[in-house]
Amino acid sequence: MTRRELDAAGITDPELRTAYARCRHLNARHGKTYFLATRLLPVVHRPAVHALYGFARWADDIVDDLDSTATTAERAEALLRLERHLSASLRDGSRGQPVVAALADTAARYAIEPRHFTDFLRSMRSDLEVSEYATYADLRGYMHGSAAVIGLQMLPVLGTVVPREEAEPHAAALGVAFQLTNFLRDVGEDLDRGRLYLPLDLLAAHGVDRDLLQWSRDTKTGDRRITSMLRTAAHLTRDVYRQAAPGIAMLAPVSRPCIRTAFVLYGTILDAIADDGYAVLHRRAVVPRRQRAAVACDGLVRLALARTRGAPAPARPRSTAPRLHGVEGPWSSWKETA
Template identity: 75%
Template sequence: MTRRELDAAGVTDPRLRAAYARCRRLNARHGRTYFLATRLLPADRRPAVHALYGFARHADDIVDDLHADATAAERAAALDRLDARLRAALAGGRPAGEPVVLAVADTAARYAIDPAHFTDFMASMRSDLTVTDYATYADLRAYMHGSAAVIGLQMLPVLGTVTARATAAPHAAALGVAFQLTNFLRDVGEDLDRGRVYLPADLLAAHGADRALLEWSRRTGRHDARITAALRAAEDLTRSVYRQAAPGLAMLDPVARPCIRTAYVLYRNILDTIREGGHAVLHRRAVVPRRRRAAVAADGLTRALAAQLRARRTHDPREDTDEH
């Protein structure tokens, strides 16, 4: 499958092919929902999506999983090295020893992705080394611009649009934010274990909760109605961002819509699972049932095949000849 995708994308350099293959493995291993949706794209666009994911995942791993006893200074230095290599690669250099950088720089060049999106992303990654909570939703949104909104903006040239890109951009950014808010809600317990709280303090306080109460609940396994109310409010907030993103689906290239629609539905299903589980995310991870995921994927595959067939008929001159 990797070979077919790279052939379709016109990637012929062996080193570059290996770099893209590395990114694909990262996506398949760590981004199961995202990877599943990506399979619905035309083969020639998948390597670019894998490259964008692979680079983001690599940076995130430096922040969280470099090695257990790495200091903040060591993580910062590793991010600085990654950033320097990325900047050099975006300027036309060929970085050594960084497959994800090689692949993402090639993708950025092929699709003319604005380098500022990568600058903003790296800034948010650095903030994770020192910022452990957010006083307000506005503060969190500033962080998510670099950590999530720019991912949607990076994706947009790869997916293609039927409107002006600037028209679709706010919706693409909102979808990136919606996905990340979903992850924050699902992973609130795991993030606490890492010393971080992504639920804004003002949202928690509005329901009588705070960081200390979350930590008590995580530590003891006990529930509290104030936490449940705050998590319910976070779910409502996240759903409102999905509504902001929704109009952008129709603005995408028709062959890309099934992929993003499937990701949209799968991630919203995480919210449904959280709600059905009583918002007990501090104590267990919300997992969408396999049968539900399969049904969404099957629907997406049907839509993708139909869209690609329509695209071939539109662009195949033999179809025009047959009709006349």
């Protein structure tokens, strides 16, 4: 399948083909939910998505690899080298590290604005320095680079049927919704890394603090205050999904099944968290394989319908990517709504 994707995308250089294959492997290994959805994209555009997500996973591994013995200073230096290498590749097409080579090639093909990658790496660096966020406004600044810009990077690849600036806020919101879902699912694992992404004002509104979370993690003991806090965070995350939803119809028709499938699959993670009693500090919520397959099958049907109707594939844009947008979530009050 990799060969078919690369041939369709017109990627003939052997070195680049190897680079894109590496990105595809990273996406398949780390992002199983989104990798499944990516299979619903037109074949010609899949390598670009693999490059974007492969690079994100590569940088994230530098920061978060628990099996590595690298110090914080060594990780920071590795990120700096990665940023310098990327800057050179974006500037003159120089090659080297395969994931960077694939990303630079994708950025050139789709005229993706380089500052999206700069903002992303800035957020990755903050993970080495910041272990918690006082308010959602503080967290949103981090998520702009770590999540919102991913949605903005994707828009030139997916294509839109409206002016791109109209779709941008929804694409940014979807990236944030996905990341907030991950924060909820992985709160225990993040604590093991010394990080807490749930804002401290959310915790305080429910009588929770970091020590209580750590106690619950260590003792595998539940607490109603923690459950109440996590339930509120899940409700508010769904509000961000609602902000993102109108953007799906703004995409090129043949791209919609992919993004809708990712939208639904990530939403089922929230369902799995709720069904498991918000026990994310003790175990990872898992969506049953049968349920994931059913969502993917629905996406296949939608894709077949789009193709039957003769919907054109998204064109490669000639202009640069648009301005960045922030995401204003309904997080001003942390009182539980259900």
